[in-house]
Structure formats: C-alpha cells, structure tokens
Amino acid sequence: MTSETHLHSFFYPETVAVIGASATPGKVGHTIVTNMIGAGFHGTLLPVNPKGGEIEGLPVTTDIADLPRGLDLAVISVPPHFVVPAIEALGERGAKSAIVITAGFKEAGKDGHVLEQEIRALCEKYDMALLGPNCLGMMNAAHGVNASFGSGHPNPGSIAFFSQSGALCVAILDWALGANVGFSKFISLGNKAVLDEADMLYFLNKDEETKVILGYIENVEHGESFLKAAYATSLNKPVIMIKSGTTAAGAKAASSHTGAIAGSDQSYSAAFQQSGVIRVNDVASLFNLAQAFSCQPLPKGPNLAVVTNSGGPGILTADAADRSSLSMAALSQKTIQRLQEFLPSYAAFYNPVDIVGDANAARYRQTLDVVSEDPMVHSILVLLTPTASVEIDQTADAVIHMARKCGKPVFACFMGKTRVASARKKLMDAGIPCYAFPEPAVHSIEAMYDYYLWKNRSTPEFVQIERDVEQAREVVRAHIRRNQAEIVEFEAQQVLKAYGLPTPKTVLARSSDEAVAAADAMGYPVVLKIASPDISHKSDVGGVEINLWNAKEVLKSFKTMTARAQRMRRDAYLAGCLVQEMAPAGVQEVIIGFKRDEEFGPMLMFGLGGIYVEILKDISFKLAPLSRQDAFDIVREIKSYMLLKGLKGGQAVNFAALEHIIMAMSQMSLDLPEVWEAEFNPVLVNHERAMVADVRMTIRLQDC
Template sequence: MHLDALFSPKTVAVIGASRTSGKIGHTILQNMIEAGFRGELYPVNPHADSILGLKAMHSIAELPSPLDLAVLAVPRDAVVPSLKALLAHRLRAAVVVSAGYRESGKEGWKIEGEVARICRDNDIALIGPNCLGVLSTADGVNASFAPGFPRKGNIAFFSQSGALCSAILDWAIGESIGFSKFVSLGNKAVVDETHMLYALAQDPDTKVVLGYVENVEHGEAFLRMARKITREKPVIMLKGGTTAAGAKAASSHTGAMVGSEHAYEAAFRQTGILRAHTVSEMFDLAQAFSTQPLPQGPRLAIVTNAGGPAVLAADAAEKSLLSMTPLSAQTVEALKADLPTTAGIYNPVDILADATGERLERVASVVLDDPLVDSMMVLIAPTAFTDPVKLAQAVVNVAADTHKPVMCCFMGKARMEPGIAILREASIPCYSFPEQAVRSLEAMYRYGVRKSRPSPVMASVEGRKDVVRRVIKDVRAQGMTDIPEDLAHEILKAYDLPAARAALARTSDEAVAAAAKIGYPVVCKVASPQISHKADAGAVVVGVETPDALRQAFLEITGHVKITRPDAHVTGCMIQEQAPQNMMEVVIGFRRDDHFGPLLRFSLGGIYMDVLGDISYRLAPVSMHDARQLIRGIDSYMLLKGVRGEPAANIETLEDIVIRLSQLAMDFPEIYEAELGPVLVNNERAVVADARLMLLPR
C-alpha cells in the first residue's frame, strides 16, 4: 500500500476545489498552499478557470498521470464515480472527507463498501471516509480542512475522530507543540491504525506515536505490529468507548463496533502500548517522551523552592514505581557548604523561597551529577522573590549538560508564564502540578524497563488435535453448542490439562462401576450442558464413600434436577475422583473477543470472582511472562503465595494450565468460550474439577 503517497506526495489533486471561502474544497486547497507544499497542486472544478492563483482542471480527465494523492471534497454520492475516473491516472493514495457512510445506515454502509473495494483492488491507500484529512509538516502537506498548521516536531498523532483532531491541533498550536504527522482516520475503510503504526515505525521524523481509537479493526495484525513498533518508539494511546454510553456514542459516530474494555487493556499491556486515560495525560506523556532521554533507573531527586508542593511530589513518587533516592554523602556535603543553614539538603532539596537562578543552577548541577540520581524534577512555586525567567534559564543551562531526564513543575499561571515559555522553547517539559511530572517520569521508566528486556517468545505446546476435531464434529452432529462434560474432559486430556479422573454414568449401576475404577471417595454431579453452576443447582454431592451412598446420591441428584430444571437435558451423572482437602479454588478460562480473539481470564473462585470481580486478563497467545502476569495480576494473589502459615500454591502448575488453554484457544477458533472451574490447587499439584466449553454457532 502506498502510504508514502499520503505523507510525501509530489502531485496532489483537490477534487471539488471551490472558489468560495469557507467551503471545504476551498479550505483544503488554501491549507495546501499555506503549508508550503512544494509539489504540483491541481484544483478540479468544472466551473472555474483558476482558484487561489492556480489553474483549475475542468474535469478529472485533465489531470496528469501518475497522480500521487487525490483529496475528494465532493458529496458522498459523487465519490465512487470520482474514484473510478481517477483510476486512469494511476492514483496511489486518496483522502475522502465527506460523511454519510456506515455511520449513517444501510445505504451509507453499501457505498463505503464500494469505495473500499475500488481502493483495495487498485492498491490505493485510502484515508477516510468521514475524516478531517492528513498533515505532514516535514513535507508541507496539509491535505485537510483543519484550522491551522502545527510547527514541525517529532510527535505523530492519528485519530478516528476528526473533531478531536481539530481541537487537539488548535490546542497544540497554542501550546507550541510540534508534530511530524497528523492523521484523521475517520471510518478506516482501508487505512487503519495498524497501517499507521507500520508507516510511523519507519518514519525518521517521528519519535513518539499518539493515537485515539474507538475500535481496532484487525486485532491480531494490530497486536503484531504494536509489539514491533514499541520496541523502537513509545506508542501512547487513548481509547474511547470504555463505557456503555461511550460505546453507543462511538457506534453512531464512526460506525465502530467497540470491543471488550478488558481486551483492549490486555492488548495495550501485552504489546507495550502506554495507555492514557485522558487527552491531558496523553500529551503530558508525549512532552516527556519527545524531549527527554529515558531514565536509567527509578531514582528521582527533587529540587524545589517550596516545602508543601515538594511533599506532594514525594508522596506521588512513593506511590509510583519511582523512588525518592537518598543523595550521596558527597552531594550532601556540597549542598551543605553552598546553601543557607535553613535549606533542606536531603531529597527533596529545598533551596528556599528566595532562591535565585544562580543558586538553582549550582544546586541542580550538583544533584544531577550524583551517581545515585537517575532523574530530576525542578519544582518552583511563585513567591515574592521568584524570578521565573532566571529560574527557567538556570534549568535550561543545567539540562543542556546532562544525559538524564529533567522535568519541571512551575506551579501557577500568570507570574510563571514567561518562565514556562522559556522551558517550552528549550524542549523541557513543564507541568502545572507535580503529580503530572511524576506520572510522566514513571511511564518513561516503565517503558525503558520493558524495552531493555528481550522480546517475549510465545509459549506453545502440542495437543492431540485429531481428538479435539472428532469431539467437535460429534457435538456438531448432535446440534449442540455446549460440549458435554464427559467430552470436554476428552479435550482437556488431549492437551494434557490435569483433569480429575472421571466417567459419565447414565445409571446408578454405571455410577458404582465407575467409582470402583476411580476409587472412593468420589464426587457425584449432574451431567447437563444447561447447568453450569452445579452446586448452586443442588446437583453435586461430594465425599461419597460407599456404593450405597453413591446410588442414593445419583437418584437424588437426577430426581432433583428433573423437578427444578425441566429445561435441562440430563445425560446422567459424572463420577469424579475426590480432590484432597484444603485445596484452593481458582477459575481459568477464555472468551473470544470480536476484535482480538481469545481473552484469557484468571481469578480465585467464589466471591473473589462473582462478587469482588478480582479477575486478571491477557490475550492469547501468551508468553511465559504473560502467563505469569495473568496469575499475578489479581489483587488477591498473595493468598496463593500462602498466608498465616499456609503453604504456597503450585503457581508453576497454574502457569502451565494457562499456556495449554491458550494453545487450545488458538488451535480451535470454533471454541468460543471455555471455563475451567474450579481448578483445585495446593502446594503439590493442580486438578481441573469442572470444565465448560462452548462452540460458536454454525
């Protein structure tokens, strides 16, 4: 796909260019001219001879060939004929700004499908429809109707929302934040966020990638691409549609089908994408990553002229992955010799309210030279003695001579603005409040740690696929989607998942025979795909120790279910080995997300999952690290480690179950959902006591 033609075109045509100021076709042409585009620019308007000093083409047929980029500012119903006419000119890329496609209903969906088909069949990189357009500052391209053109920078931004693009662009121009690329994706009929990651990964002008998404079209491709780019460049993303109200709005906005919030959280975490939860946070992080080196460790030093704000900054640091480092004895002695006796010479270093620029520069230099310091925050509050210009210049001087990240927090607005402007011009991040600076430094540290690790290798195991295929075929032949428990056990054994020894008994005599082979005590539970939570249905008897007790349990269970659940199809009872006492219950499962595929989940059993919602998620396939983090991701993880003298659970066995279940999910997309629960675990082993597997409907 010719993504280069979107950002570095040599020939650009504006289809629907207008002579009337205020119309979209006029604004796009004017924006291209004012951006300093150095290539050939062709307005197309059948009723004009020239527009904005450029000769106008009366029809698409008059355009040259080949043509790198066409911006279509024509009504929706004219887009398909225009694209077909442009094919004769070997068009490489297109931007369609008009709305009224899939977000508007069935007819719009049909037209968008035709637009996408034309572009895909002819290898045309299409942005939109229903978008703002594309900007590339390095190439003087403003193929959009955006208000204004940003300064050149190293931040790239893409968004599904054109209105958000407009607002952010206007804000960024006011804040003097520079961009390399700025893209409104719109409905993503062809070019989507995965293509953007691919293009921006190779863009030498881009250091940091920002994105706003409401949905991801091709989840698995997105995951693969994100894993690659985050090894080279930080990717910071804001996800819209995280609530029911937001998801509904997203659907009417771009026709987006918004997926599971848990799946997106897992996708970002596993690929190394840094997730921002607000627009403000996204640009806080962008400022830091685009201007500062990564910290080599978590040790933070704070230099301040204000005690109270420094306490807040220290509190924020201690709640993060950062640490307030003790300064070396040499640094403390140097500060003691230089500062007034009432100053604070430990971390935070308080240079007092009357601090001058010279004092700040001396102290900051000494602190940054300390080998125990990985990063520094300069925190200044306005006082009667504060000269923000001189203090800012002091920070600029110090930051120029260090390889460590330097953040600033100049609290206040009116008095501090001149100093903030100096820091901004010198590309030193300056935040309004200390918590913002700490959060940005923590994100940089976390990204650096991940980047320093070897690339994860996906764990894989071999299962007996022929067994699983046969089971699925048999279940399908019976017209079922819920796999009966006895057949589910066959699938577990095919992937060496540690299922408890069990057998299906259709009569009480078969139950006694099965127990004789398994060995008493046993568990007797109803066999019915319609009854998932058997204990809640009164359909389980545990600790059965004799044949007579087993016959009675079998008859009681089947009789009880026949009365209380007449809708349930009962095939008999499962007779299962009784697990040892004092084993912990966990639940491991997956459900197939529409965008990303199998979403694995892990929880302790009972109220931890059903009431407290203490569940951890990861997407399949998983690496060993992912499997480990899935289990360690629950808040109640320390219970598995053993408390009050209890031995720790066998975590390694649980990790192995996660990996095997992940492989089963990847090998058989027909299995829509699986739940192994309870899985009973102690310090020696784990055993799957119950399993529920469900197929996708045909």
C-alpha cells in the same frame, strides 16, 4: 496493507489535485486549496471543477481525465454519489493515493455503507491508498502539505497524531497552535475504508521525522494486523493512545464468568499492554506524555530525585511516586555531605531535597548540580512555588543548564500561572517538560520508565503444548453435528485429556451401584456431580454434592440428585453422575477462562475464585497466544496474588503447574476456533500441584 511506496506518495506528494475545488470562500473545496497554498506547498497544485476558470490564481482543470497520469494525491470534496465515479476516474489515471473528505458513507446508513464498499473495491482494483471517507484530511507540516479543511497550520515537530474523530482533530489542532506544539504528521482517519491505524503505524515507524506517535481510536476492525503493527512500532518508538467507548455496555450476553466479565475495554487494555502501546485516559495526559517522550531520554531506572523550595509539594510528589512504579532515590552519603556544605541547616537534605522558600536561582543551580551527579538518581523533578524571594526565570535557566550536561531525564513543575508563565515557556522551548502540578509530572516519568522496561525485556518465548488436537476437535465437531452449543464437564473431560491437563480422579457412574463402586475404589471423601449434556449450570438443579464420606451418602446423593434433575429439567438427557475425588486440604481455587473477542481473538482471564472474581472483579487479562512471560505475568497481576504466594509463613502454590494450565488454555483457544468461550472453574492449586476440577465450553453455532 497499503504499499510503502503509495504511503510515501500520500505523505510527500509532488502533485496534488483537489477534486471539487471551489472559488467560494467558506466552502470546503476552497479551504483545501487555500490550506495547501498557506502551508507553503512547493509541488504542483491542481484544482478540479467542471466550471473551469481560476481559484486563488491557479488554473482549474475541468475533468479528472485531463489530470496528469501518476498523480501522487487527490483530495476529494464532492457529494457522496460523485465520489465513486471520481475514484474510478482517478484510478484510470493511475493516481497513487486519495483523501475523501466527504461524509455520508457507512456512518449514514445502509446506502452509504454500500457506497463505501464500492470505494474500497475500486481502491483494491487500482492499487490506491485512500484516507477516509468522512475525515478532516492530512497534514505534513515539514513538507508544506495541509490537505485538510482544518483551521490553521501546525508547526513542524516530532509528534505524529492520528484520530478517528475529525472533531477531536479540530480541537487538538487549535490547542496545539496555542501551546506551540509541533507535529510531524497530523491525520484524520475517518471511516477507514482503506487506510487504518495499522497502516499509519507501519509508515510512522519508519518516518525519520516522527519520534512519538499519538492516536485516538474508537474501534479496531483488523485486530491481528493492528497488534503486529503496534508491537513492531513500539519496539522502535513510543506509541501513546486513547481508546474511547471503554464500557462493556451493549456487549452480548455471556454464559460464563469469563464471558460476563471480559468486555471490550479489557481486550483493548490487553492488546495495548502486550503490544507495548502506552494507554492514557484523557487528552491532557496524551500530550503530557508526548512532550516528555519527544524531548527527554528514557529513565534507566526507577529512582527519582526531587528538588523543591516548598515542603508540601515535595511530600505530594513523594506520595505520587509511592503510588507508582517509581521509587524516591536514596541519596548517597557523599551527596548529602556535599549538600550540607552550602544549604541552610534548616533545609531537608534527604529526598525530596527541600532548599526552603528563600532559595534563589544560585541555590537551585548548586543543588541540582550535586543531585544530578548521584549515580543512584535516574531522573530528576524540579519543583518551584512562586515565593516572594524566588528568582523564577533565572531558576528556569539553572534547570536548563543542568539538563544539558547531566544526560538524565529532567522534568519541572513550576506551580502557579501568571508569575511562572514566562519561565514555563522557556523550559518547554528548551525541551524540558514543565507541569503545573506534581502528579502529572510523576505520571509522565513513570510512563517513560515503564516503556524503558518494556523495550528492554527479554524476547518473548512461545512454546507449543503437547496435545492431541484431532481428539479435541472431534469433541467439538460432535457437538456441532448435534447442534449443541454447550460442551459440559463430562464430555469436556475428553478435551482436557487431549491436552494432557491434570484433573481429579473422575468416573462417570450411570447407576447408584456404579457410583458406590467408583467411590469405594477412589477412596473417600468424594464429590458427586450431575452428568448431562443439557445441563451446563449444575448448581441450578442442585447437581453438586461435596464431602460424601461413605457408600450410604453416595447412594442417597445419587438418587436424590438425579431425581431432582429429572424433575427440574424434564427435557434434559441424564447420563448419570460424575464421581470425583475431593480436593486435598489447603488448596486455593482459581478460575482460568477465555472469551473470543470480536477484534483481537481469544482473550484469557485469570483470577481467584469466590468473592475475588464474583464481587471484587480481581481479574487479569491477556490475549492469545501467551508467551511464557505472559503466563507468568497474568498470575501476578491480580491484586490478591499474595494469597497464592503464601502469607505469614504459608506455602506458595505451585506456580509452574498453574502457568502450564494457562499456557494449555491459550493453545486450546487457538486450536479450536469454533469454541467461543471456555472456563476451567475451579482450578485447584496447592504447593504440590494444580488440577482442573470443572470445565465448560461454549460453541457459537451461527459461526459454524
């Protein structure tokens, strides 16, 4: 993590050198110089080029060694093979930070990757903050810094934006200039050799000029530091992000349901959710939310009031609210009576409040004053369609007047384009988000309310599960010594015991006589499962028989099952069969698993068994460690949760017992880092108890 002092020098430099400055218009080294001048930089700007002379009236320094010591920021735009010596020379001069604009590093292949590693090592040696390489640069509009080769200067504002894609930065900058959107900071991360998303989040969290933080990311290389930074920042101000590359294409083959289902996108969704990051899927939503968060207070409740001059858009808004976490506010009787005093008899007095198509600005103003005073209303959305009689600009004035005095979040949706253009600009300039259609407006309000709930939730409680870690680790170590990647059920049972997890009565029978004796002692019916360290998928060899009701059936099944397994898997060592008690009637089957994500570590999965996980993919995910609330939520986030809660008078399952098993798996994933995947499948749960009926674990031997 780069020091806070160096990041301050980076964003608020007093001395800036441009290494590779050029007198030729159109060259990157020339654009950086002119951008710094055009941004109104008031500090010392030092172009550096061996040719000397002047650039834009500034004297050119011919050698980095001649620069003043303790330089705040150097912007480097020279060919790749000159970058490393430039960084070393700057380090010798005590430079605090640098931006490497130049491309041709790890994105260009092996040789470029080696150069980038050298840059990182030099920055560590000289304690230098570095942005890039292969980036557009950085802008701080309020401080007159445009250390980039972008076109145009953003207006000062309260929104910070960082992106791994320089091309996206260029497009968004151009859009922002056209939409009059201002930025506090505008950062192109590039290859992230030193500075990354976590560094940006830590700094922007404390930056008084920044109210909202936006990010576009393609990957996170240091998941733990990102999660810590995102969580700490989200407690203070909203962080809104787009993550590209959302498919699991190219993921490594997995040996379990969890491994097959838990792809990259699920890990990022879980990371964002648990750290408070608000995720969007497109750039339009990114900036819709940015403008809403930057200029409106958070809704303190879910109740939305809608005032409209057209019934159709009002219904669309109500539909969108019904699909969200918001509710259409039930207006009080007092509010309805007050509306009835001045609205036409053919108006709709209930929410949405339809003041009909002939409404003028005065009717809007009076209605908004009444609705905004209702204590059951937490946020207000004003809809307008450009009818022949509506006073568009005056209605915008009425909305602004109401918003300034009501203290609640106010949003507008002025539908259309040409006739509403000036009113929409007036609203936006006054800090009232205005949308072309109702759905994105509702989405923005919902995101703000969800963020309010996240900020105001109770402090997460993490608990330690009682366990014998050494016993569990010895099972893992034994498999590593034998070079066995799979820990199958009859051996994994020892791990379950180490964590005190409930299991059905289970006995390893090495002969048919032992199997019958175990079944007799256990009581019928029973289940028989093949026991072999070399057979992880028992069903592939017909290695499971259920509902065995007597000794004769157990005897026959044991002999048939072991013979079949020996025939189908001649290489497998057969230890015998597990005799296990049958699950009681009325149990639900669920799956609890984890897969170790490359960036974020263990990711837990929960879902119902059978078609719910196989076909419907009705699954929820969380990253370890899980708090009590996380364990509570992961069960309730699946769509089929109501089946566990009990339908039509049915009994709810024992959620506390289920959550305990989930917490134990979370703890296990942290205790046993060599285990790459694990799965309890099925876990049997009813209203009385939950127990792990089968378990498998996978070790990634190449990491051991």
